[in-house]
Amino acid sequence: MTRLIAVLIVIATAPTAAHADQFDRSRAQIQYVMRLHQVPSITVAVAQRGEIVWEESFGWADIEKKIPATPHTPYSLASISKPITATALMVLVERGAIDLDKPIDDYLGAQKVTVRTGSAREVTVRRVASHTAGLPLHVQFFYEDENIDPPPKDETIRRYATIVDEPGERFVYSNIGFGLLEWAIEQASGMSYSQFLDKELFGPLGLASAAVNPRATAERPVASRYWIGQIRVPFYEFDQLGGGGVFMSAHDLLRFGMFHLHGRIDGQRHAPVRKSTLDAMHEPTQLKDGSSAGYGIGWFVGEQHGLRRINHNGGMAGVASVLSIYPEEQAVIVVLANGVTATGAVHFLENDIVHDLLPDTIRHDHGFKPQPEWVGLWKGKASTYAGPMPVEIDIRENGSIFVRIGSSAPQEVVTVRFDSKIGYLELDDLIGTIDTPDAMRYPGKLQLSLKQRRPGVISGSISTNSTERLGDRMGNALSYWIELERQERQPQP
Numbered sequence: 001m002t003r004l005i006a007v008l009i010v011i012a013t014a015p016t017a018a019h020a021d022q023f024d025r026s027r028a029q030i031q032y033v034m035r036l037h038q039v040p041s042i043t044v045a046v047a048q049r050g051e052i053v054w055e056e057s058f059g060w061a062d063i064e065k066k067i068p069a070t071p072h073t074p075y076s077l078a079s080i081s082k083p084i085t086a087t088a089l090m091v092l093v094e095r096g097a098i099d100l101d102k103p104i105d106d107y108l109g110a111q112k113v114t115v116r117t118g119s120a121r122e123v124t125v126r127r128v129a130s131h132t133a134g135l136p137l138h139v140q141f142f143y144e145d146e147n148i149d150p151p152p153k154d155e156t157i158r159r160y161a162t163i164v165d166e167p168g169e170r171f172v173y174s175n176i177g178f179g180l181l182e183w184a185i186e187q188a189s190g191m192s193y194s195q196f197l198d199k200e201l202f203g204p205l206g207l208a209s210a211a212v213n214p215r216a217t218a219e220r221p222v223a224s225r226y227w228i229g230q231i232r233v234p235f236y237e238f239d240q241l242g243g244g245g246v247f248m249s250a251h252d253l254l255r256f257g258m259f260h261l262h263g264r265i266d267g268q269r270h271a272p273v274r275k276s277t278l279d280a281m282h283e284p285t286q287l288k289d290g291s292s293a294g295y296g297i298g299w300f301v302g303e304q305h306g307l308r309r310i311n312h313n314g315g316m317a318g319v320a321s322v323l324s325i326y327p328e329e330q331a332v333i334v335v336l337a338n339g340v341t342a343t344g345a346v347h348f349l350e351n352d353i354v355h356d357l358l359p360d361t362i363r364h365d366h367g368f369k370p371q372p373e374w375v376g377l378w379k380g381k382a383s384t385y386a387g388p389m390p391v392e393i394d395i396r397e398n399g400s401i402f403v404r405i406g407s408s409a410p411q412e413v414v415t416v417r418f419d420s421k422i423g424y425l426e427l428d429d430l431i432g433t434i435d436t437p438d439a440m441r442y443p444g445k446l447q448l449s450l451k452q453r454r455p456g457v458i459s460g461s462i463s464t465n466s467t468e469r470l471g472d473r474m475g476n477a478l479s480y481w482i483e484l485e486r487q488e489r490q491p492q493p
Contacts, residue, residue, distance in 0.1 A: 023054050025411055026352045028431040030058055032445070033346060036468055039320075039339035040226050041069035042346065045254035046353060047332045050262060053357075055251060061223040061338065062216075063230060074209045074222040074247040075336040078314025080321050081246035082178050084201070084210075084256070085193075086129055086281060086298020089181055090273045091200050097188040100126040100297075104133070107184035111154035113161040122167035125184065128177040129297045130285035134165035138176035141317070143234045150239045153183050160239075171293040179240025193241055205259055206267040209249035212241055222247055223338035225318020230339070233318040244316060250334045253323055257332035260310070261325050282310045282327075305354055305361035313347055320346035329358055355414050363399045366416035370395055373452060374425065380484030382462045386436045391462065391482060393427075393448075405432040405446065405462075424460070425450045434464050434480065442466040442475035448482065459483040 023046070030042050041059035045052065057069040077084075092098040098107060103121050105112045113123055118134060127133035138160055142150050150156070160176050182193045189196045194212040202210040215235060216222045225233040238245055248256070259265045260282075263275030281297040294302050300311045307326050314321035322335040333353050337346045355362045375397050381388040392404040401413040415428035430446040433439065444466025450458045462482045466475025 023056075023353065023356045024409075025431055026349065026356045027056070029352045030349060032431070033341065033349065034059055036466075037339070037341035037343075037345055038228065038230050039337050039341065039346065040230060041073075041223060041339070042335065042337045042349070043069050043071055043073065043075065043250040044336075044349070044353065045071055045250040045334040046357060047254055047258050048357065049330045050258065052251075052254065055254070057250075061221065063224070063226070064232070065221075067221055069223060069338070070249075071251040072209060072249045074211065074214070074220075074249050075321065075338060076223070076225055076316075076319045077246050077248055077253065077321050077336075078244045078316045078319040079175075080253070080312050080314045080323050081242065081244050083260070083281075083298040083312050083323070084197070084246050084248075085178050085181055085185070085242040087260075087273065087278075088185055088197055088201050089125070089129065090277050090281060090297070092185060092188050094273055094277055098125060098184060100124065100129070104128045104180050104184060107187050108157065108180065109154070109183070109187055111157045113157065113163060113180070115163045118163055118166045120163075123163055124167075125181070126285070126297070127167050128180055130293055130295050131171050131173050131177060132168055132285055132287060132293050132295075133174075133177060134163040134167045134169065134172075135161065135174040135177045135180075136164045136172060138174055138179075138240075139316075140239045141236045142238070143236045145234045150237055153179075156239045157183070166288075168288040170287065171295060175240055175243035178243035179238075180242075182240060182242030185242075197246075201272050204269045204272045205256065205265065206269065207248060207252040207256060209247075209252045211247050213237065213245040214247055223336075226339045227318060228340060228342060236317070244314065250336050253336070254332055254334045257323050257325050257334065261327060261330065261332060305351075305358070306364040307358075307361070315340065315344070315347070320344070322347055322350045324350055324354075326354075326358075331357060333357075352414070355412070359400075359412060362412055362414055366399070366414065368399045368401070368416040368418055370397070370399060370418075373455070374458075376486040377489045378458055378484040378486050380482065382434070382480045382482045384434065384436050384480045389435065389480075391484060393450075393458075393484060401427065403427065403430060403448070405430070406435065408432050423451050425458075434462065434478070436478070436480075438476070439464045439478050444468075444475055444477075450482070450484075456486045457483065458486075 043057040046054040055071040061067045061069040061073045101124050104125050123133045255265050260278050283296050284301045285293040310325040320337040324333045335349050378393040394402040402410040404410045413427045417426040427448040432446045433443050444464050447463050450460040452458050461479045463479040465477045467477050
């Protein structure tokens, strides 16, 4: 199996923009995650200032049929369906067909929510769309091999749409709420949820790959979903589609994010909602006590990497997905996978992409402020049983650190820790190899542990660590002595 994964991860579509070389570190990290966690495919898409700067796919959309993933392959989005449902909702809000501050019951037909605490009039559309209505946790799937169909919508509302917290009291993430929004869209529009999205959102924006819970066909392949260990997940349905039923390609999801950022995108027929409406969706909802829920209308809103971020992730059987917007930098990032990891590693790939796209965020995130005795260009070698290996470390006054190992290109260090009590500098999560036969059996991340034992000299260990599970076995952690001397150079700006 490990050999198969090694073959899979080199099947990648070519980068689609001249900027792609700046993402070499992210590319290596993606391949590492795929190899380590047996993820069949990962597709990424990045835009900045209205331009798509990177789109690339790695691995298989369908392993058994040998269909490679591409930036135009539709993936299951899981909970990224929520900002899509919320945007469709706002189409009807702009038309006056739905009022955000009226009770959700006004748009549900005969069956209403069950209110155990608070009042029904406080269970507004706005609160449902911001997970502050008092609805509880809810997840229910119906797998095709179980021969059980989802109940009628009214029956789902009767069984599970129960208000268990005071409306507006706290944020509780609830999929059933976005089922209620799905059904409100249907009641207000006279169309099915899928029909409304096709006609009023996907069509106007030119999102040709988008569909609601489609089955794969020869004419319309989609990324098959796989569990840990590349076990195919049976096709499944939901008792609510509005919270997790949308499929879309990374290319089109990136364009959807760009629409939310800019209010228009190339290739659209027309904008289904105004820019001011989109901006209002990105504002955090206030709870009754005046605090922020950290969620707007269909979007998480907050701060990441020292920047404002509008974001939604998704995760369920065979799905890991990310859509993040950084308005200050006019950046949009998409990561889609048709497999899951035990550690949620696919979701953390966004951090690597942000660091490649916006290098200043690295210094913000690791927060290292070096003392003068650590600043400088350090050169030396790692002493391995197979011979010496050159190493350079460039520590700059602004806290950025660049490492060159062997003949590799310099890379900026993302994970930095400094223990001021005992004077150890730890540099972790480096991409590279130690060229000994032992280390090359199971390559892993590199890490450095260094101390300034005398003026102008730092020393310690360089380690390769692949001890996380590799399919059916554990990797190794192997360490070698390293010593470097500070070189004279001009101060860096």
